[in-house]
Amino acid sequence: MTMTRAAIIGGGVIGGGWAARFLLNGWDVQVFDPDPEAERKIGEVIANARASLPGLGNVALPDEGKLSFHDSIAEAVDGVVWVQESVPERLDLKQKVYGEVMTHVGEETIVGSSTSGFKPSELQEGQPKPEQIVVTHPFNPVYLLPLVELVTTPINHDVLIDRARDILTTLGMFPLHLKKEIDAHVADRFLEAVWREALWLIKDGIATTEEIDDAIRYGFGLRWAQMGLFETYRVAGGEAGMRHFISQFGPALQWPWTKLMDVPDLTDELIDTIADQSDAQSGHYTIRELERIRDANLVSKIRGLYRMDWGAGAIQRKHDMAIEAHAGLRRHVDEVDDLSKPVLTARRAVPTEWLDYNGHMNESRYLEAFSNASDRFMMMIGCDEQYIANGGSYFTAETHIRHLGEAHAGALITVHTQVIEGQGKKMHLFMEMRDEAGTVVATCEQMLLHVSLETRRSSPPAPQIEQALTKVARAHSALPTPQGLGAGIGSR
Structure with a gap:
């Protein structure tokens, strides 16, 4: 079994991102996706990754692996160390795919799911070799953002979990191991809370999609990128720290500032409003242009964090060290x-x-x-x-x-x-x-x-x-x- 061979099942935005992450870190990648446009779509994602990922660190990446496309799941998973499933978010479809995947994988192959909502126990249910199935939920673009939620159940052995963590780390990622499963894991639950509130702000005519995005990207989003939530609030508490912050701002949690537990109906009118505002905000760019703009911005931010050995920059610095060790007045x-x-x-x-x-x-x-x-x-x-x-x-x-x-x-x-x-x-x-x-x-x-x-x-x-x-x-x-x-x- 080749120790650097992975299978990608489902080649959409997330699957293509996984393919790029493995491929550019020296893994051979075997893809199965029945979409006749899969090779083109994945090729475009990988092209974007080639333009951005190598410039993220200060050390050259390993030689690029070999990419191949296969006509069946059995062919795609043959001889691989890792299988990454990224098919659409339908439990019946995922379970059907696992029924075939688990029949053909090796005894030590790790099978990860990119699911953003389903618990690993739901994916393991009724499957052969369920102890080899875990959730490995990434964030888009997979080839640049280091976070991956590794969600396991009690039937997953410690040895397999350690191997999964090690492999993800060698890809330059940060595996956040969640030992207790919950719907939508952790990070997406935060995103869902912000999403719900944003829908209400649009529904009530308080803000547009662009105004909401500006509030995030020009304000707290930059703070969260390098300190997260609690460390940011700890700093906000001054010398007295977190306790002072909670005593000062905690009572506000009882005030009706949000509609967090009440979600507006996604009526045709609300959907049209959101879509129209989003078109006005970003419709003059193609998706690929937006991806390239996003990628360039992420590289710039993470390289900035790199110098401070902080946040995502610290992950990249550690990844670089591992690769080094392995590879030896505007006037006329x-x-x-x-x-x-x-x-x-x-x-x-x-x-x-x-x-x-x-x-x-x-x-x-x-x-x-x-x-x-x-x-x-x-x-x-x-x-x-x-x-x-x-x-x-x-x-x-x-x-x-x-x-x-x-x-x-x-x-x-x-x-x-x-x-x-x-x-x-x-x-x-x-x-x-x-x-x-x-x-x-x-x-x-x-x-x-x-x-x-x-x-x-x-x-x-x-x-x-x-x-x-x-x-x-x-x-x-x-x-x-x-x-x-x-x-x-x-x-x-």
Whole structure:
């Protein structure tokens, strides 16, 4: 039996996400789904995962596994260590699927269900080898979010439970083991409570779908993402802690603030209202576009948490360590008052995430800051988003940075740009970065070439771009040669 082979039964959004999670972590994946579009749909989900999951951590993932599609459940589960069932939420259908799955799986195969509502005992009932069936309920997108609710019953042996936890951990996930089963497990019960209240807020005309989502994503949702519920409230209690928080806010639980136990009827009118508002909010995006936007945002958030070794970032950090161990000023130049001196192209504070182990700005961040400054200068001569969208841009051919001082967290830094040459395809820049005291902390010399994005080769810029660049180059030609221009490594 291959120790890294999994079967996916049901290839919808969740099944496809599981396939991507296993596949990109080096497992061979065998899929069964009678949908004739299953291969296309899963392929699209995996394509999204390939664009996002590898960038989640700082260590390369294992070599991708082999993906195959099969005509029967028996073929799909042959020789696998893990079976993940993700068929629609109908108990009769799931039990029918398990009747076939359990007939063909090995004695040590773990069979997990993605069910968001059914208890494991309901899935185990009447099945051969029921002790091998557990609930492993993930959250969408499965290939990025680490939480998976592992729900077991007393007939599941400790050895199997430990193996399930270990396998899920090797996939970069966080198995939350629920030893006592309940309908909808734990996390979805929270979601259901929020969902019920949201339905009432729409029903009563208090808020729209977009306003409700804004309240979550711009407020408490960000807090929950890194501290959860109780730790957030503990902090809210101040130095006196959780006890003070409960004594202060606990009585509010008796006030009629919510309609939590009373759910509105999902009438056609309410369904239409919700659907119309959702269309107005997000209908101009396709589902795949929304997925890509969501994925990019999640990667950014989790990588931010990674640096703090907190929440989902701590899970990713641990996952990276395991893999390592196993694998060994938006103005046009025409609007600038005085072009006889270098142009201000950046003014910003140094964020803490830009610091390195020496307590000052990392060298890669100097390049990022200078790159942003040259991008700004490009915009100032008219090489803006619209120009680039029409097929013209500048590519950096060579960069030389000199580190002359230190920039620390919170320090205000500015970058002034001098044009050394601006003619034809060439744009030769020299940039100085100064701190708030006016001390030069770094310089950057950069040679850029105008390029056609259609041919990906150097080409003359549009006349208005060359005219603007030439205007600045002529104005700057009277400036003294900047110290460090043309310097080689180690020279002053």
